[in-house]
Amino acid sequence: xxxxxxxxxxxxxxxxxxxxxxxxxxxxxxxxxxxxxxxxxxxxxxxxxxxxxxxxxxxxxxxxxxxxxxxxxxxxxxxxxxxxxxxxxxxxxxxxxxxxxxxxxxxxxxxxxxxxxxxxxxxxxxxxxxxxxxxxxxxxxxxxxxxxxxxxxxxxxxxxxxxxxxxxxxxxxxxxxxxxxxxxxxxxxxxxxxxxxxxxxxxxxxxxxxxxxxxxxxxxxxxxxxxxxxxxxxxxxxxxxxxxxxxxx
Amino acid sequence: xxxxxxxxxxxxxxxxxxxxxxxxxxxxxxxxxxxxxxxxxxxxxxxxxxxxxxxxxxxxxxxxxxxxxxxxxxxxxxxxxxxxxxxxxxxxxxxxxxxxxxxxxxxxxxxxxxxxxxxxxxxxxxxxxxxxxxxxxxxxxxxxxxxxxxxxxxxxxxxxxxxxxxxxxxxxxxxxxxxxxxxxxxxxxxxxxxxxxxxx
Numbered sequence: 001x002x003x004x005x006x007x008x009x010x011x012x013x014x015x016x017x018x019x020x021x022x023x024x025x026x027x028x029x030x031x032x033x034x035x036x037x038x039x040x041x042x043x044x045x046x047x048x049x050x051x052x053x054x055x056x057x058x059x060x061x062x063x064x065x066x067x068x069x070x071x072x073x074x075x076x077x078x079x080x081x082x083x084x085x086x087x088x089x090x091x092x093x094x095x096x097x098x099x100x101x102x103x104x105x106x107x108x109x110x111x112x113x114x115x116x117x118x119x120x121x122x123x124x125x126x127x128x129x130x131x132x133x134x135x136x137x138x139x140x141x142x143x144x145x146x147x148x149x150x151x152x153x154x155x156x157x158x159x160x161x162x163x164x165x166x167x168x169x170x171x172x173x174x175x176x177x178x179x180x181x182x183x184x185x186x187x188x189x190x191x192x193x194x195x196x197x198x199x200x201x202x203x204x205x206x207x208x209x210x211x212x213x214x215x216x217x218x219x220x221x222x223x224x225x226x227x228x229x230x231x232x233x234x235x236x237x238x239x240x241x242x243x244x245x246x247x248x249x
Numbered sequence: 250x251x252x253x254x255x256x257x258x259x260x261x262x263x264x265x266x267x268x269x270x271x272x273x274x275x276x277x278x279x280x281x282x283x284x285x286x287x288x289x290x291x292x293x294x295x296x297x298x299x300x301x302x303x304x305x306x307x308x309x310x311x312x313x314x315x316x317x318x319x320x321x322x323x324x325x326x327x328x329x330x331x332x333x334x335x336x337x338x339x340x341x342x343x344x345x346x347x348x349x350x351x352x353x354x355x356x357x358x359x360x361x362x363x364x365x366x367x368x369x370x371x372x373x374x375x376x377x378x379x380x381x382x383x384x385x386x387x388x389x390x391x392x393x394x395x396x397x398x399x400x401x402x403x404x405x406x407x408x409x410x411x412x413x414x415x416x417x418x419x420x421x422x423x424x425x426x427x428x429x430x431x432x433x434x435x436x437x438x439x440x441x442x443x444x445x446x447x448x449x
Contacts, residue, residue: 006436010432010436013404014403014404014406015406037449038449041381041445041448041449044378044381045381045384045385045439046385046404048382048385048386048389049389049400049401049404050404050405051318053275053317054314054317054318054382055401056275057275057280057313057314057317058310058314058386060275060277060280061280061284061309061310061313061314062310064280064281064284065284065288065306065310068281068284068285068288141330202297203297232299234296234297234298234299
């Protein structure tokens with residue numbers, strides 16, 4: 001884009017064109033497609049500056065974010081520091097006891113339970129009230145509402161109504177894990193994993209791995225976590241950690 | 250049907266009509282509710298597909314703002330649930346962002362709308378708007394506060410002299426010079442962003 005064109009566009013946006021420039025601007029707009037496209041985009045982009053209401057809304061959202069997330073993080077940090085003295089003493093005591101426990105080898109039978117508890121975190125579920133929807137989304141919504149309330153069996157009843165839905169299978173897997181039905185959970189996650197092109201792929205792989213840990217299928221778990229570490233999965237880092245832990249056991 | 254005052258009272262839950270009405274008026278309680286209840290979903294989506302916390306926050310905010318603007322149009326109606334609509338715009342904006350930034354080709358094949366019933370023209374329009382806002386605001390944020398203020402006032406057609414008075418700056422000539430520098434910098438940043446060419 002010529003420098004002169006850019007100046008014309010900006011002058012137009014800021015309402016600063018003189019008569020001669022105005023004529024040149026109109027000519028370019030009528031005859032030059034690239035000029036027109038670029039002007040439309042710049043006009044749209046710069047309209048952000050003029051839109052006071054949106055700017056107010058943006059600053060409100062910024063404040064909410066700061067209040068909700070940044071302040072919370074800082075508060076947690078302060079709390080952590082305050083607790084530090086007690087924590088150090090407690091940590092030393094715990095480390096000593098764990099060390100002794102490991103040393104005697106008594107923990108071998110619980111390796112899977114410990115690892116599972118360490119790495120398992122329930123997936124976030126959120127729902128809201130709805131007005132219009134179709135059958136599938138209604139069922140999913142109802143299932144997720146039950147899941148959110150930790151009514152896992154009721155959630156499963158809903159998810160099982162959609163045997164071919166990736167989303168329903170994924171959440172059915174999560175609900176089954178909560179109900180200690182790890183083998184069934186694996187079959188649900190397998191359904192999700194079969195299709196690489198879906199949003200739940202990474203989570204399904206990770207949770208399947210944790211189910212294998214829980215079922216004491218150590219070599220299968222290692223194989224799966226190994227696979228995860230060789231991809232760009234969101235759980236790559238965690239998979240590396242759990243692999244290290246698994247190999248210690 | 251609904252009075253905007255309904256949303257002035259802080260509630261634990263809002264139904265769709267209350268959310269729409271509250272958002273239309275930029276009601277603080279509804280915005281808080283949306284952050285509290287919907288941001289997690291956006292964050293989760295973005296982080297799970299290799300985005301960053303900042304990107305999640307940007308996408309969330311831009312989508313809220315484009316929907317807010319769209320709601321000012323009395324002809325605009327959301328035919329699905331608000332969440333379905335909101336999430337569809339978020340997904341499309343995020344997918345579009347990643348596609349345009351060419352970060353992960355695998356995502357291209359995803360069809361995010363397969364389970365929802367929404368007007369895809371609206372979704373795609375709003376997703377593009379959210380990306381445009383995101384591009385502009387992320388570049389604008391990199392400028393000094395003074396630069397941002399000068400551009401903002403210039404856009405409101407204040408003269409250079411008036412801006413100098415308002416901002417307690419040396420002179421109109423100084424404002425003219427600063428404005429030109431700020432614009433140059435802003436345009437440079439916008440042009441450098443890979444999104445710019447993609448949005449053309």
